[in-house]
Amino acid sequence: MNTHPFDPETIMSFYDGELSPPQADEVRAHISHCIQCSDLVAKLRDTSLSLSKWTVTEAPHDVRTQQQLSVAVQQFHRRNSMPLASFFRVVKPRYILAVCMLILAFGLWAELSPSRITLAQEDMQAKLIKEFSPSPRYPQEAKDKNIQGVVKLQAIVAKDGSVKKLTVISGDPLLAKSSLETVKHWRYQPTLVDGKAVEVKTVVEINFSLAD
Numbered sequence: 001m002n003t004h005p006f007d008p009e010t011i012m013s014f015y016d017g018e019l020s021p022p023q024a025d026e027v028r029a030h031i032s033h034c035i036q037c038s039d040l041v042a043k044l045r046d047t048s049l050s051l052s053k054w055t056v057t058e059a060p061h062d063v064r065t066q067q068q069l070s071v072a073v074q075q076f077h078r079r080n081s082m083p084l085a086s087f088f089r090v091v092k093p094r095y096i097l098a099v100c101m102l103i104l105a106f107g108l109w110a111e112l113s114p115s116r117i118t119l120a121q122e123d124m125q126a127k128l129i130k131e132f133s134p135s136p137r138y139p140q141e142a143k144d145k146n147i148q149g150v151v152k153l154q155a156i157v158a159k160d161g162s163v164k165k166l167t168v169i170s171g172d173p174l175l176a177k178s179s180l181e182t183v184k185h186w187r188y189q190p191t192l193v194d195g196k197a198v199e200v201k202t203v204v205e206i207n208f209s210l211a212d
Contacts (some may be wrong), residue, residue, distance in 0.1 A: 005030060011040050021161040039210040044210070067077065116199040117191070118158075122189060124157070124202045132187035136206055142174040151179040153204040159197035179206045 013019050031037045067111040070188040142148070151171030162183050168176045183204055190197045 008040060011037055012044055058149045068102055068104055081162060084156065107172065116201060117193060118201045119191070121203045121205060124200065127161075127189040127191065129161070129187045129189060132185070134182060135206075136175075136182040137180050138208055139174050141163075142172065142178075142208065145174075147172050147174060148208050148210050149175065151175045151206045151208065153179060153183060153206070155192070155202050155204050157188050157200040157202065159199055163188075163189045164199065171206075175206070175208050179204075186208060 010019075011031070014024055014031075019027065025130065031041060078171040136151075144148075149172055153171075153176075154167040154169055155163055156165040163186050166180055166184055168180065171179070183206070188200075191200045192198070
């Protein structure tokens with residue numbers, strides 16, 4: 001019985017353009033009349049096309065991530081005894097790494113949730129850092145027109161305690177403008193959930209009174 005002239009690794013090197021021109025010509029000639037190798041090239045082409053469409057989120061290079069990656073690689077090696085193991089052995093290591101990193105990225109993303117919670121104004125008021133959070137200035141024009149009242153804002157506080165977004169819910173436009181210009185610079189202590197900083201959605205009320 002004749003021995004097959006090229007192993008799967010050589011066929012894949014040909015597909016990746018890693019062979020010298022003379023070697024590539026030999027393999028190309030062989031593939032043209034070898035059904036087995038033609039099928040292998042077709043599988044490699046389909047696999048490469050599928051993997052090229054994936055995006056892999058970069059995971060932090062800490063000890064835990066390296067341990068998870070090591071476990072994933074060990075599990076992959078144990079699956080070499082499966083019926084499709086011969087096919088997976090010809091897949092480039094970079095493809096295996098891409099799949100592992102994709103799995104880890106989804107796992108890390110799940111661990112980060114929830115990323116935002118809602119807290120009452122009273123709870124957030126206790127976290128307000130007074131020295132970085134002055135009261136809004138009472139506009140002189142509003143005073144001249146005897147305008148007073150409460151301005152209600154919806155705020156999104158970032159994980160670091162800064163004000164990420166502000167939206168006016170109600171209040172006179174003159175008073176609301178002054179409130180927006182000041183509150184956007186406020187600072188809060190970070191809010192933690194299970195030891196992790198999260199964004200906070202809350203309401204901020206500013207009372208403007210001519211009697212003060």
